[in-house]
Amino acid sequence: xxxxxxxxxxxxxxxxxxxxxxxxxxxxxxxxxxxxxxxxxxxxxxxxxxxxxxxxxxxxxxxxxxxxxxxxxxxxxxxxxxxxxxxxxxxxxxxxxxxxxxxxxxxxxxxxxxxxxxxxxxxxxxxxxxxxxxxxxxxxxxxxxxxxxxxxxxxxxxxxxxxxxxxxxxxxxxxxxxxxxxxxxxxxxxxxxxx
Numbered sequence: 001x002x003x004x005x006x007x008x009x010x011x012x013x014x015x016x017x018x019x020x021x022x023x024x025x026x027x028x029x030x031x032x033x034x035x036x037x038x039x040x041x042x043x044x045x046x047x048x049x050x051x052x053x054x055x056x057x058x059x060x061x062x063x064x065x066x067x068x069x070x071x072x073x074x075x076x077x078x079x080x081x082x083x084x085x086x087x088x089x090x091x092x093x094x095x096x097x098x099x100x101x102x103x104x105x106x107x108x109x110x111x112x113x114x115x116x117x118x119x120x121x122x123x124x125x126x127x128x129x130x131x132x133x134x135x136x137x138x139x140x141x142x143x144x145x146x147x148x149x150x151x152x153x154x155x156x157x158x159x160x161x162x163x164x165x166x167x168x169x170x171x172x173x174x175x176x177x178x179x180x181x182x183x184x185x186x187x188x189x190x191x192x193x194x195x
Contacts, residue, residue: 031058036065037072092129092138101128102152117156118145 036054043050051069055062093101101124109116122140125148129138149155169177 029058033068033072036060037069040069092144093125093132097128097132098148098151101125101148102154105154116154118142121145121148121154121156 036058040050040054043053051062051066054060055065101121104124105116105121108114109120122145125140125144126138129136129140
C-alpha cells in the first residue's frame with residue numbers, strides 16, 4: 001500500500017490535538033483574557049450568543065473561549081490565565097517550585113547516596129503538583145522528566161546487577177600493594193600518575 005505525500009502530511013497534522021493549537025495563536029494577542037471575561041460578565045445576552053459574538057469579535061475559537069471562561073469562573077486558583085503557554089515554552093512549575101523539587105531530591109537521594117531514577121522524580125513531581133493544583137492533572141511524562149533533569153543538571157542511572165568480586169584481598173596484600181606504589185612514586189617522581 002503506497003501512501004502519498006498529502007496523506008503523510010494529513011496524518012502528521014492529526015497527531016496534534018485541537019486543544020494545543022488555539023493557545024499558541026493567542027500568546028501575542030493585543031487583548032488579555034481577563035478583559036474578555038469581564039466583557040462576557042457585563043453582557044446580558046444568553047450564554048450561547050455572548051460566546052459566539054465575542055469569539056467572532058476577537059477571533060477566538062468558540063470552544064477555547066467557553067472552556068477558559070468556565071475554568072476561570074469555577075476555579076478560584078486559576079490565576080495563571082494570562083501566562084499560559086503551550087508547546088515548547090510550556091513549564092508546569094515555576095522556577096522556585098522546580099527548585100523545591102530539586103532540593104528535595106538532592107537532600108533525600110543524591111546527598112544520601114540513594115538510588116535516583118526517572119520514576120522517583122516523576123512521583124515527587126506529581127505529588128508536588130497535586131498539592132499546588134488539586135483540580136488539575138499532570139502526567140509527568142518521560143519528556144518532562146528529561147527536560148527537568150537537563151535544567152537542573154541531573155543524571156539518573158538504570159539499576160544493574162553487578163558481579164561480586166571472586167577474590168578478596170587480605171590486609172597484608174593491600175599493605176604490600178600500597179608500599180609498592182610508594183616505592184614507585186619515589187623512583188619515578190611527580191610523573192607517577194601520568195604513566
